[in-house]
Amino acid sequence: MTDVRHIVFDIGRVLVVWDPEIPYRTLIPDADRRRWFLDNVTTSAWNVEQDRGRPWAEAEAALIEQYPDEAPLIRAFRERWSEMVPGLLPETPAMMEALIDAGHDVTMLTNFAADTFEIALQRFPVLTRPRGVTVSAEVGLIKPDRAIFDLHAERFGLDPAATIFFDDSAPNVEAANGAGWQAHLFTSPEQMRADLKAAGLAV
Structure with missing residues (x-):
């Protein structure tokens, strides 16, 4: 397994609460x-x-x-x-910020409507901290389409094999793995912390 140099987070149900x-x-x-x-x-x-x-x-x-x-x-x-979207999920935004503060390369990849994403940015400033984000509505592609993973890697200069990714959707995780990423299904902050530790990233 290639050493991780890039960390990518989904947003809904990984960093923020989403309950229609x-x-x-x-x-x-x-x-x-x-x-x-x-x-x-x-x-x-x-x-x-x-x-x-x-x-x-x-x-x-x-x-x-x-x-x-x-x-x-x-x-x-x-x-x-x-x-x-009543608030942030517990622990995961702080974990993301800790990775950024430690100098790691962090970006986000999300399925989101363009206008509601702007609302989310205004309400949750932590979402402005990563180096960048690919928003599905802005590029006309959505997870789990392989193309959006390839686009994100190209846009931000990511080595897929050196990229760890967290998403709450099993099909999205499967697609990311198919694109050569080290993708993990988000189930809890504790599991995310363990996955990061296994990749050599302490938070």
């Missing part, structure tokens, strides 16, 4: 109806197209045409997006 259900617990108090709405209307597949760069207005219009009675709840997804 939070505002809908108030908007749709009935748990069964709420689950139906999130599983069938504002689905992950629908949201990922905004991560790919589709404008919110276009995304909302497509769903409202299909589910006209749900229009207010559909629009609430973007209107109340900030509630879905």
Whole structure:
């Protein structure tokens, strides 16, 4: 295994909390109806197209045409997006900052809509500390597409074999490994710390 010279972090559910259900617990108090709405209307597949760069207005219009009675709840997804990201996860942002402070090369690679990413940067200044970030909506590619890993490595001059990567999605981890990275599934700060230690990086 090549010595690690580059560290790459995903953002959602690795550095910041991301839970689309939070505002809908108030908007749709009935748990069964709420689950139906999130599983069938504002689905992950629908949201990922905004991560790919589709404008919110276009995304909302497509769903409202299909589910006209749900229009207010559909629009609430973007209107109340900030509630879905209530704060930073414990420990991991501090671990990232410790790596930066120790002089390590740290970047981020994230599936994120462009406008909501700007909100996240304003709310969480720690996200401005890495050397740079590749945002899916800004480049028109999304994980787990192999191309976004190759693009990130090219943009930031990373040696894939010397790059350790943390993501909360197993398909993304598999794709990163396929691109030659040393990728790890994020499950807890403790496991991340152990993975970093195994790579010779103490935090």
